[in-house]
Amino acid sequence: MIKRNLFLKMKLKSLFLCSNSSEFVLNSSENKIEKVIRIKGNRLLQYSAVFSASLVTFGFGSAEIWSSPALPHLRSNSSEFTITPSQGSWVASIYNIGTIFGMLLYPLLVDRIGRKYTLLIFAMPQTISWMMIFYAKNVIHLYSARIVSGIGYGGAYPVQIMYIGEIADKDIRGLLMFISRIFYAIGTLSALTAGAFLSYDNMNVTLLLFPILFILTFSTMPESPYYYLKRDQEEEARKNMCRLRGFKDSETIELELKEMKIAIIEEHKNKDNAFQILFQDKRQRKALLIATIVLASLLFSGTRVISAYSQDILSFSGFSLAPKYSTLLLSFLVTLIALPTAPLLDFVGRRIIALCSGIICTLSLVLIGFFFFLKYYLETTEMSSISWIPLATLIVFDVSCIGGLYPLSVVIAGELFSSRVKSTALSLLHIGKEPVVFVMKLSFDKLISLLGIYSVFWMYASMCFLLSLGSFLIMPETKGKTLAEIQKLMD
Known part of the structure; x- marks a missing residue:
């Protein structure tokens, strides 16, 4: 036998x-x-749904970077009300407090009302937040608007990833996820473009249009078949699967429906004790440690802070190009250069990417710090001829983060955990990182005034190098390994 x-x-x-x-x-x-x-059907609806859903990541990117063009205006005399540097730090950072609440709220809705209606509900605070920013009359209004914005985008972002993963054909799932990532980059670029060429009010009105466009387009899209199966609504799941796959005959999708049912059964088996397994199982504890160190190497490089304050940072350089245009050029070039680097993880390997990307980011931060050390501590007078260095070095830094540390933190977290605890572990990592980003953004201006901008960059450089080296030493090489083989490497 x-x-x-x-x-x-x-x-x-x-x-x-x-x-x-x-x-x-x-x-x-x-x-x-x-x-x-298995016959490939018409995938037009899948692409349409993904493009519509990706307006969430577009808005997430624009809301994250909004403080970069907004703060210089809000601190200027042309603003309807003027804010202090300390208040500006709160405006930039309090958004991340809102995202924590959003990430805690979405699990209460996503399996009760579905992925589609959860996304549409979280689009409401997104829309309201841009209206609140537009009509804000004082800094308290801005604080409130940024918290509401964080709730809207923090709650919608993980649901959007979930939705795309559940509706996509397996052979194009990676491409559709990549499209979502591109929309994030386009969102940041659009916010900086609007900030550079439009007035403050017109910038906010422009960004308001995108959640409205999302509501109008996504309301016509189908619900995830996976959600219907979880609710034992098999006929609805079959109907939506046929629409998404472009088939009229439901028999062609029966195998895929069976696979979904098996996945749901396994998920129910492991759901109750996932948190316990995560901390009691030796492999999963080690996976959590590695994923945390990799994520920390990205966060403590200062990338989220530098993005939020990029226009302010470039204003310190004295470069002849105005900071708002320098920031726009930075975002455009980084997006253009970094996107082709996405496949490097599969060609080079995870450990080498962790080390090389960490070293490049570290050297970039050291060089920027050295430039500001010459200018502000040694008070070197002849700096105009090299005032382009911060812009050029920030391009190298951002490309290295987007092409190395950022995708590494996502891929490693997805590979190291077993299916029993993956959802719980990823939720912990997502929620845990936001308070870190909040504190780093809030303390940025204070650290500059206390230590000097050069010391802040050198501090980021030190943390980035140590954590990247730690990632390289502790993580297993998962390139080309199956999930089962990766679990054995965790012994």
């Missing part, structure tokens, strides 16, 4: 390798090979 099963599996493998349009599965109860034809 064992030899027969082995023969059938070998035959199954050879048949699969010879076929591009079929899948072969082994029916172990009857010891025979069953052939399942």
Whole structure:
């Protein structure tokens, strides 16, 4: 019997390798090979749904970077009300407090009303926040608006990732997730462009249009079939799956529905004790430690703070190009250069990327700090000829983060944890990082006044190097490994 099963599996493998349009599965109860034809349908609705849903990440990027063009205006005499540097730090950072509340709220809705309506509900605070910013008459109004914005985008962002993962065909899921990431970069670029060429009020009105556009387009999109299966609404799941796959005949999607059902059953088995397993199982504790160190190397490099204050930072350089245009140029070039670096993780390997990206980021931060040390501590007079250094070095820094540390933190977190605890672990990491970002943003101006801007960059450089080196030393190489093989590496 064992030899027969082995023969059938070998035959199954050879048949699969010879076929591009079929899948072969082994029916172990009857010891025979069953052939399942999988035909690619019209995927237009999948792409439409992803483009519409990705307006959430567009808004997330624009809300995150908004403080960069907004703070110089709010501190100037042309503002309807003027804020202090300390208040500016709160305006930039309090957004991340809102995202914590959003991330705590979405699990209460996503399995009760569905992915689609959860996203539409969180679009309401997004819309309201931009209106509150537009009509703000004092800094308290801005604080409130930024918290509301954080709730809207912090709650919607993980649900949007969940939605795309559940509606996408498996062979284009990576591409559709990448499209979502591109929208984040476009969102930051759009906010900086609006800040550079439009008035403060017009910038806010422009950014208000995107959550409205999301509501108008996404309300016509289908709910995730996965959600309907979790609610035992199999007919609705089948109907939406046919729409998303572009089939009229439901028989073509039965295999995929069965796979979803199995995944849901496994999820229910592990849901109750996932938190306990995460901290009691040796492999999962080690995975949590590694993922935390990798994420910390990204956060403590200061990338989120530098993005939020990029216009202020470039104003210290004295570069001939105005800071708002320098920031726009920075964002445009980083987006253009960094996107092609996305496949590096699969070509080079995770450990090498952790070390090399960390070293490049560290050297960039050291160089920027040295420039400001010459200018503000040694008070070197002839700096105009090299005033381009901070802009050029920030481009290298951002490219290294986006092409290395950022995707590494996402991929490692997705690979190291077993399916039993992955959802719980990722939620902990997402929620845990926001207070760190909040404190770093809030303390940025105070650290500059106490230690000097050069010391702040050198502090980020030190943390980035130590944590990246720690990531390199402690993490296993997961390139080309299956999830089962990765779990064995965690022993």
